[in-house]
Amino acid sequence: MAGNPERRAALVDAGIEVLAREGARGLTFRAVDTGAGVPVGTASNYFTGRDDLLRQIDARLHTRLAPDPEVLTALMRSPKDRALVTALMRDLMRRVTRDRTGYLALLEMRLEATRRPELRDSFTRSVRGELEYGMEFHRQAGLPGGDETVAVLYLAMLGLILEHLTLPGVLNGVLPGVDVPDGLVERLVETIVPPR
Structure with missing residues (x-):
């Protein structure tokens, strides 16, 4: 797992944007990479899978919306x-x-x-x-x-x-x-x- 916290936060925020715009079916690592403006394949270095990304989105949303x-x-x-x-x-x-x-x-x-x-x-x-x-x-x-x-x-x-x-x-x-x-x-x- 990659350890750059700023990049991880940018990917999670991009995931939030994708989720809001396209729904859960549109939430792919490729869409997150595109949304974050990073090379394709980057998200897969930061999250073990889609469930991991969703759990991190959940945690980020509760912080972001507090x-x-x-x-x-x-x-x-x-x-x-x-x-x-x-x-x-x-x-x-x-x-x-x-x-x-x-x-x-x-x-x-x-x-x-x-x-x-x-x-x-x-x-x-x-x-x-x-x-x-x-x-x-x-x-x-x-x-x-x-x-x-x-x-x-x-x-x-x-x-x-x-x-x-x-x-x-x-x-x-x-x-x-x-x-x-x-x-x-x-x-x-x-x-x-x-x-x-």
């Missing part, structure tokens, strides 16, 4: 109420919009996991870990609601993200006078998160 620590620190100075939860969810939607490719790749990973049990196990652990981290963060921060609140908000936001990224026109005008996505984020939080 909240900015400075933004999170600034947000957490606010009172621990429903308004803060709304601000945190709006930050999530900003990240979705800013790195649309990363989130589309994450959705493709979910679809691929339905077809590949070995990927399903590893991806389930990864996504479940993120959900459990969100629950722990919510508890430690003293935000309103408990684990059930976080789980329901997670599911609602996942649905909003899916529509926003894939068929944004579906939500436009559904609730007159409610902006998409910020206004919908506010409505989701008001509906799911208790006032205190």
